[in-house]
Amino acid sequence: MKIINGTAADIDIIFSLYDAGTSYQKQIAQKHWLGFDRALIENEISENRLWKIMVDNQVTGVFSIAFTDPCIWKEKDKDPAIYIHRIATHPDFRGNSYVKHIINWVKEYAASHDKYFIRMDTGSGNEKLNNYYVSCGFTYLGIIETDDSDELPAHYRGGTSSLFEIQL
Template sequence: MQIQNSQSTDIDVIFEFYDMAIAHQKKVFNKHWQGFSRELVTNEIAENRQYKILVDGVVACVFAVTFNDKLIWGDRDHDSIYIHRIVTHPNFRGYSFVKEIIKWAKKYALENHLKYIRMDTWADNEKLLAYYTGCGFDYVGMVTLNETEGLPKHYEGISLSLFEIVI
């Protein structure tokens, strides 16, 4: 298994993963992502913030990171790596990629003098809340977003549960 930066040639695969995730979300929960702009993902790739996990050379999981998330984390937005949009291909479920991403993020945070690994998800998604705390994240509260300009559309009018790991 390898975690690598995604390349511009991966963009169609990334969007295939997002489409699979949205279809899955629609089956198992009452909320779902509402798509992402190619410009957003292109910028993430160019800024080395979009990643893929390869298993035997096959893309098995994708995720993105950012280093500021002011609209979600407010005054706590500092010294952090924020993980977003983790999508595992159905053929690779059970590989514990979130735990692998956490290991990778801890190393990244230490090398870059960051103090936190952070994530968010819908506040009422009990299954993901339990999963993320089971992976080592601490639940640190809930936030209702008032301003969402610049965030993907699914952030409009929702409450989020916030998670972090202190490095």
Template sequence: MEFVQSTEKDLGIIFGLYDDAVVFQKTVSNKHWKQFDREMVITEIKEGRQWKIIDNGGVACIFVVAYSDPFIWGERGHGKAIYIHRIVTNPSFRGGNYVKAIVAWASQHAKETGNTYIRMDTWGDNARLIEYYTSCGFNFLGVFAPDDISQLPKHYSDITLAFFEMEVK
């Protein structure tokens, strides 16, 4: 298993996995992601924040790292933290415990970048993911509405989010 920064050559894979995620989300919830802006993803790639996990020669999982998150976390986002967003596991690799691998990687990455916390969010009514993320070592902080959705993807309209935090040791 290898963590590698995504490149623009990965855009087809990234957007294909986003589409796969939406199909899955629709089978388990009435909430799902809307189409992501291509330029936003290209910017994330250029900034070195879009990552992929290569396992057995294939892209098993993708995710995005942010080093601030004022629109979602607002004042609750105090302290130095990295934020993990848009984790998508390739359907062919489900069951590979990639979130736990991301947590281990993120702990090391947070230390290397001088951060104290790892933070995540998911839809506020997603009991299954709330339970799973706490089983991965995150503290569940509660359910909140994003502070400012003006700069966020469309699926953040009229929602609440479950917030998670883990102190890096």
């Protein structure tokens, strides 16, 4: 398994993983993704912030990172942190603990970029997922209400999210 930057050539694969993730979320959770703006993903690719997990030359998962997330993290956004977004795993590869691999990779990446926190959020109400993130090393920080901001993807607007953090 290796983690490398996604490229423009991967865009269809990336969206197919998001679609598969959305279908899965609809089966197991109260909230699900409502689609993503293609320009957002293209921007993350061009800024080398979208990563793909490769196993035997196959894209088995994707995730993005950000260095700011003020709409969700408010005042805490001033901390030197990396934010993980949109983890999506190919259905044939679920159950392989990719989040743990991502965290280990992000820890090394954070250290080389002078970051002291790894943070992520997820739609609130999915206790199984919350417990999984805690088992991966995150501290559960609680639930926040999100604004109805156009800066947020649609599934965030006017809802609640659970916050998670690892202090390095």
